[in-house]
Amino acid sequence: MAYADQYIDKLRKSGLRPTKQRIKICEVLFDADKTFHFTIKELVKIIENQANIKVSLATVYNTVHAFMKKGYLKEIPLNASQSYYDTNVSHHHHFFDEEENKLIDIHQEDVDEVKIKRTIPGKKIRSVEVIAKIVSDNQSQK
Amino acid sequence: MAYADQYIDKLRKSGLRPTKQRIKICEVLFDADKTFHFTIKELVKIIENQANIKVSLATVYNTVHAFMKKGYLKEIPLNASQSYYDTNVSHHHHFFDEEENKLIDIHQEDVDEVKIKRTIPGKKIRSVEVIAKIVSDNQSQK
DNA sequence: TAATACATTATATTTATTCTAAACTGTTGA
DNA sequence: TCAACAGTTTAGAATAAATATAATGTATTA
Numbered sequence: 001m002a003y004a005d006q007y008i009d010k011l012r013k014s015g016l017r018p019t020k021q022r023i024k025i026c027e028v029l030f031d032a033d034k035t036f037h038f039t040i041k042e043l044v045k046i047i048e049n050q051a052n053i054k055v056s057l058a059t060v061y062n063t064v065h066a067f068m069k070k071g072y073l074k075e076i077p078l079n080a081s082q083s084y085y086d087t088n089v090s091h092h093h094h095f096f097d098e099e100e101n102k103l104i105d106i107h108q109e110d111v112d113e114v115k116i117k118r119t120i121p122g123k124k125i126r127s128v129e130v131i132a133k134i135v136s137d138n139q140s141q142k
Numbered sequence: 143m144a145y146a147d148q149y150i151d152k153l154r155k156s157g158l159r160p161t162k163q164r165i166k167i168c169e170v171l172f173d174a175d176k177t178f179h180f181t182i183k184e185l186v187k188i189i190e191n192q193a194n195i196k197v198s199l200a201t202v203y204n205t206v207h208a209f210m211k212k213g214y215l216k217e218i219p220l221n222a223s224q225s226y227y228d229t230n231v232s233h234h235h236h237f238f239d240e241e242e243n244k245l246i247d248i249h250q251e252d253v254d255e256v257k258i259k260r261t262i263p264g265k266k267i268r269s270v271e272v273i274a275k276i277v278s279d280n281q282s283q284k
Numbered sequence: 285t286a287a288t289a290c291a292t293t294a295t296a297t298t299t300a301t302t303c304t305a306a307a308c309t310g311t312t313g314a
Numbered sequence: 315t316c317a318a319c320a321g322t323t324t325a326g327a328a329t330a331a332a333t334a335t336a337a338t339g340t341a342t343t344a
Binding site: 029030035036037038039040041064068071072073074075076077078082083084085086087088089093094095097098102103104105106107110111112114115116117118120122123124125126127128129130131132133134135136137 | 172215227229236246262264267277278279
C-alpha cells in the first residue's frame with residue numbers, strides 16, 4: 001500500500017494507465033528489496049495468493065511485456081519459441097540474430113574461457129554457454 | 143549412399159536399429175563436412191526435399207533426442223519450455239539448475255567480462271549473457 | 285521364416301503463448 | 315460531475331511446439 005502512489009507515478013510516466021491489476025503486479029514485483037525470477041504462471045499464482053484481485057493470464061502477459069518494453073523487467077535469454085539443435089557438439093558459443101532468428105557459431109578460440117568465481121554448494125557446473133544477441137548496426141550503414 | 147554403411151554402424155553401436163528413416167536423417171545431418179543448426183521442422187523439410195522418404199514429425203523428434211543422448215547432436219541452450227523473467231535488470235548472468243528448473247543470479251563481478259573476438263558484418267552485439275547449467279555434484283556428497 | 289521387440293505413424297493431448305471481441309474502467313474536458 | 319473516448323481486462327478461441335498413445339509396420343533373432 002505504502003508504495004502504491006509511487007507505482008501509479010511509475011506507470012503514468014511510462015504511458016501506462018495505473019489500473020488495479022497493474023498496481024498489484026507492481027507490488028508483487030517491486031515491493032521487496034531483493035530481486036527475483038518468475039514465470040508468468042508463477043506470477044499469476046502469487047497475485048492470487050496475496051490479494052483478492054483476480055488477474056487473467058492475458059493481462060499478466062500484456063503487463064509483463066509492457067514492463068519489459070519500459071525496462072522494468074528483463075527476459076532471461078534462456079528461451080526461444082522452439083528448440084535449436086547443433087551438429088557441432090564441440091564446446092563453442094553462439095550469436096543469435098534476433099532479426100532473422102538465426103544462430104551463428106562462435107568458435108571456442110574466439111572467446112576467452114569464462115571463469116565464474118561463484119559456486120553453489122552441492123552443485124557442479126555442467127556447461128557454460130555464452131549467447132550474444134546481435135541486431136543490425138544502423139550506425140555503420142551510413 | 144556412400145556413407146550409409148558407416149551410419150548403420152554408428153546407429154548399431156548406439157543401440158539404435160538402422161531404419162530407413164534414421165539412415166536418411168544421418169545423411170542429412172552428417173554427410174556434409176560443415177556443421178549446422180536446425181529446428182525439428184526444418185529437418186523434416188530438408189528430408190522431404192532431399193528424398194522420397196516420408197518421415198513423421200514424431201520420428202524426427204524421437205531420433206533427434208536419441209542422437210542427443212548419444213552425443214551426436216547438442217541442444218543449444220537457448221531454450222526452456224517457458225519464458226523466465228527477472229526483476230533485476232542490471233547486467234548479470236545466471237546459473238540454471240536443471241534438476242529444480244530454477245535460476246540463480248551470478249553477479250557481474252563474479253564473472254570476468256566476456257570478450258568476443260569475432261564480429262558479424264553489419265551487426266552489433268546487443269547483449270552477452272552467460273548461462274551456466276548446474277547439476278548435483280555427487281562426487282562431493284561421498 | 286516365424287516370433288518378438290523395436291520403430292513409425294497419424295492422431296490426440298498438453299502446455300505456453302497470442303489473439304479476439306465484448307465488457308469494463310481510467311481519463312479528459314465540458 | 316458526467317459523458318465520451320481510448321485504453322484495459324477478460325474468457326475463451328486460436329496457434330504452435332512438444333509429447334503421448336496405440337495401431338501398424340519392420341528389423342532382428344534363432
